[in-house]
Structures are given as structure tokens and as C-alpha cells.
Amino acid sequence: MVKFIAGVAGICALATSGRAIAAPVTYTINSALSSLQVSVASQGTPLTYAQFTGSDTASLSGALGVDTTGGNISISSAPGSIAFSSQSGIYPDAAGGNPANGTTSPLPDLAPNDPNVGNTQTANYGLVLVVPADPTDPTQIYNLNTAAIAGYAAIDSALASLNGMSVLTGGTFDTTGLTVSTDAGNLDYNLNAGNGDFNPPDQNFQTGTAFQNGTTGIGGNSGNIAGAANGTIVTAGGISTLTIPVFVDVVVNTGLLVVDAIFSGQIVATAVVPEPSSFALAGLGLIALVPAVRRRLRKA
DSSP: OHHHHHHHHHHHHHHHSOOOSSOOEEEEEOTTTOEEEEEEEETTEEOEEESSTTTTEEEEEEEEEEEOGGGEEEEEOOTTOEEEOOEEEEESOTTSSSOTTTTTSOOOOOBTTBOOSSEEEEESEEEEEEEESSTTOGGGTTOGGGEEEEEEEEEEEEEEEEEEEEEEETTEEOGGGEEEEEEEEEEEEEEEESOOEEETTTTEEEOSSEEEEEEEEOTTEEEEOOSOOOEEEEEETTEEEEEEEEEEEEEEEOSSOEEEEEEEEEEEEEEEOOOHHHHHHHHHHHHHHHHHHHHHHHHO
């Protein structure tokens, strides 16, 4: 009897502590609230802008393992556990290895209703890439008329993971203790040397001689989150919501240029968890059973 009551008391202690017994908990990424925008820079000079509205932003899906015991928050996701959404658009050949227009032809001039630079492919991001002839002249940034190199680029098949630990204080934590890794994906590019002309209303674009076309892998690179606000984890109505602002610089070597792929945005993930009040009610229920158990034992 003593052992039984001691066991019930132990269960009550766990139930009323307000802590989850098992960890980590799997949080599912909310695609509607999670996205990352990408831009590419070289030595601090911006090189890209969106090929069309929204083509520089991709929503995210997947899952994260989260442990909040011991006054810390620990996030551990398997390689490739974060997937970037794909969209169709005008990109270099996103299948990799054979960018649009082959390896020698310049980018063609575009008719207003015939956007034929590249093919309609599935990719995560589509970018126009401009390397100004004079990177120190801010008027040349994003100006194809003064570009030394101009072209198109796409990121496809992108997968990532997020790992790290940070002190958890009052539901907030410092995100700089977290690392984002690009686990898979390709950067496809179709670059041309010489000046170009670009008229946004019609998307007429013509450049000079073909310069370099190819594909390079972006997997195996990583960077720490920096320059972002604190993350939060909040429980309400039995739903725990994890919000992680992201600003991370991933260095990619194309063989021609060493560039910074800068991802910024946020990850929001949720999990169903019992609230502390639920544990307390469970504990009270177990305590209420003790007198009844005692009476049964006496009658026996």
C-alpha cells in the first residue's frame, strides 16, 4: 500500500510540474507563415534581383525536433528536413548541366509575349544577375546597360536543416546560436559578357557574347543566423508556436565567383502539447483517487 501511494504521488508530481515528460517534440513547419527570400552578393556588392515578382522568395515545409528542458531550447533537424517550395517560371534549365541556349549562344532578345530566355522550369528561385563594370559605382548596380556580366540564375532542388542550442528565457531565445545548412540543391546560371539592355515592361533583354553557363551544387554549405530578432516559443490553446527569424549568409563558390547567397525571412512551426493546466487537472484527478483506493484496501 505504501508503495502504491508513493507511486501515485510520484505521478502527481510529474503531472503538476508543468513539464513535458518526453523530448524532443516534433514541430511541423507552417508553410503559409514560413518563407525565405534570397539575394546574391559578391564582396558586399548586390548582384541579383527577382526575375519576376516573387521569384526570389520560396515558402518552406518540413519538421523540426525541439527540446525545451533544462532552461534551454535545442533544435535538431535531420539533413534535408526543410524543403523549399518550387514554382514555374523563366529560368536557365533548372534540370542542371544544360542551361538554356547551350554553352555558346548569347541570351536572345525577348519579344513582349515571348519570354524565351530559358525554358519554363520548376525551380525554387529565379534571379536576374548583374555584375557591374564598376562595382564602386552605385548607379551601375542592377543596371544591365552598364553590366560587365549579365544573365539569369536559378536555385532548384533546395533542401536545408537547422540545428543549435540557445538559452530560453521567458519564451524568448537568441537565434545566433542556430546554424542553417544547405544540404542539397543546384545553382544554375547562364551568364553573358558585355553590356545589355533591359526594359521591364516588355522584358526585352539582350546581352553580348556568351561568358559562362553551368551548374554548381550548393549542398554542404552552412552559416550561423545573424542580425535577426530573438526567436520565440509560445503555448496557447494547447498549441505551441515556435517562431525563428532567419538572416543567414551561405558562401557558394561557382568556380568563377565566390558569392554570398543571403537568405532572410522566418520559420514558424507548431506542435500540439498539453498545457500546464491540463497536467494540474490530471494530478488533482489522481489525488482524488487515493481515498477510494485506501477504502478498497481496508475492506480487502
